[in-house]
Amino acid sequence: LxxxxxxxxxxxxxxxxxxxxxxxxxxxxxxxxxxxxxxxxxxxxxxxxxxxxxxxxxxxxxxxxxxxxxxxxxxxxxxxxxxxxxxxxxxxxxxxxxxxxxxxxxxxxxxxxxxxxxxxxxxxxxxxxxxxxxxxxxxxxxxxxxxxxxxxISLPSLKNSSKELADLINETVSKGGRVLIPVFAVGRAQEIMFFLENYLRSGYLNKLNVFLDGMLIRANRICRHNVIYLKPEIINRILIADDDPFKSEFMQKSKTIHKRDVLSKENAVILATSGMLTAGPSLTYLKLLAPDPLNAIVLVGFQVKGSLGRELIGGIKTIMIREEEIPVNAKIAHIPFSxxxxxxxxxxxxxxxxxxxxxxxxxxxxxxxxxxxxxxxxxxxxxxxxxxxxxxxx
CATH class of the missing domain: 3.60.15.10 (Ribonuclease Z/Hydroxyacylglutathione hydrolase-like)
Structure with missing residues (x-):
């Protein structure tokens, strides 16, 4: 056939x-x-x-x-x-x-x-x-x-989701916690990056150390090389104003395998693939951050049945990551950026x-x-x- x-x-x-x-x-x-x-x-x-x-x-x-x-x-x-x-x-x-x-x-x-x-x-x-x-x-x-x-029936507006996420980030880092946002490399990653940059520029978000990790870094290059498929204001920023949101001054890359450079920073917000926590560096961060009740894990995309992300939303309190049992004490939030x-x-x-x-x-x-x-x-x-x-x- x-x-x-x-x-x-x-x-x-x-x-x-x-x-x-x-x-x-x-x-x-x-x-x-x-x-x-x-x-x-x-x-x-x-x-x-x-x-x-x-x-x-x-x-x-x-x-x-x-x-x-x-x-x-x-x-x-x-x-x-x-x-x-x-x-x-x-x-x-x-x-x-x-x-x-x-x-x-x-x-x-x-x-x-x-x-x-x-x-x-x-x-x-x-x-x-x-x-x-x-x-x-x-x-x-x-x-x-x-x-x-x-x-x-209905999904929250982009404005409402953005404010909810910003408030959660401010609350978490003010208590000494860190925020992990698992993202899909293409789509949700760029949306959340853009949201973070806007709210940091406006001052609504407190000073943060925003880290990018995983395939989203290469996906950002693809977006940049295909900028004509994005909104006109993004096209203008990249091609005319020399203000590339995918090379924002507010974002930095993780440079160590064991993520010590990330975890040593206060006020850390981490965007990492994959978005459903099925593979990639987001699993490493989840393993390190989930046990601490001061931290927050925020799911922003659709979580299919059977995925670890879906189980976290469902309230699971213990997870297995690479054959190791990990307690889930961190705050789990689902804020759709659909x-x-x-x-x-x-x-x-x-x-x-x-x-x-x-x-x-x-x-x-x-x-x-x-x-x-x-x-x-x-x-x-x-x-x-x-x-x-x-x-x-x-």
Whole structure:
């Protein structure tokens, strides 16, 4: 089956969307992979790291050579520029507002229009514009929509989340504690960096020692090299004002393996990958900081079921890190800086197009079920919760 696939349309770089690509290539895929330039640059970073970790842990399903071949198959796509791949099939990418380079993908197949949202955010963030604002004139025969927050009625505004996080940081460091913020290298890392810089400049945050660690440092370079995909004010800061927020005077890098340079500093706030505490330096910091009740661990992104981040939010008091039992006495907080649309955003987005069929994907079972029930009440569409390995007629 894999060698028969002609094309792959990649919405964005996060590994839950891109992580299987080298496996497909290893097993015979030799077609084109369509994505934006920031996505191409980012998957090269993320997939190479995944191959390295797999090799070290003995769980690899592909190697670095497979990653290089995958990158060689990429064809760069620009937003809102229609491309034909055959006589009866064309496609167009639109800004999805999720992370840099993320795209919603419109397929036109035999005059049937299918919109795949990928992960999308209808709200503007610190560094990204909101997703493409379609109108009622944009009619789609079929909508394939994410449902990550299908059971989350509303998410806090960026302003409210920022103030809540700033207050927690001030409270923690005033008592002599340190703050760990696990972040995704692409997306949440840049949002939190921008927030910290703004609040430090304004004086709302007390003087801090902000440390960056992990893959986010290389991800920042990708953002800088693809600055035209960011908000106009960020573009102006980097290209015109020589005021690069990704090289902020308020940020510094950890320089030691055992993190002694970080832990020796008072008023320390640490941004480290990975965002769900599944790997990377964030685990090292968690091991060192979790036992102390003066410290705080702040989760700012979505935490999938089974992840250590999700368990911490659930109130677990003892965790295992690298075969060592660690007590959790630090304060655990979940302050969403979401890159996804919430329940109301999803409903309003779906209602606008009067699609005949809506497929709900990319969500935990309860989220998909809750969103599906509401869409059945609010639209006339056939709501489908697709099953794995089952074929559907559009």
């Amino acid at each position: 894999i060698p028969k696939i002609n094309s792959i349309f990649l919405s964005h770089a996060h590994l839950d969307h891109s992580g299987y690509l080298p496996f497909l290539v290893k097993n015979g895929f030799n077609g084109k992979i369509f994505c934006t330039k920031p996505t191409r640059d980012t998957i090269q970073l993320l997939l190479s790291d995944a191959a390295r970790i797999g090799k070290e842990e003995g769980t690899a399903i592909y190697n670095s050579a497979d990653v290089l071949k995958t990158i060689s198959l990429v064809e760069i796509v620009e937003y809102e520029k229609e491309q034909n791949i055959s006589k009866n099939i064309s496609f167009k990418f639109f800004n999805a507002g999720h992370i840099i380079g993320a795209a919603m993908i419109l397929l036109n197949i035999n005059r049937k229009k299918i919109l795949y949202t990928g992960d999308f955010n209808t709200r503007e963030t610190n560094v990204l514009l909101s997703a493409k604002n379609f109108t009622e004139k944009d009619k789609f025969d079929c909508l394939i929509m994410e449902s990550t927050y299908g059971n989350r 890159a996804h649309s919430d329940f109301h955003d999803l409903i309003n987005f779906a209602k606008a197009f009067r699609s005949k069929k809506i497929f709900l994907v990319h969500g935990e079972e309860e989220a998909i079920l809750e969103l599906g029930k509401s869409l059945k009440k609010n639209t006339k569409a056939n709501i489908i919760q697709p099953e794995l390995c089952k074929e559907y007629l559009i």
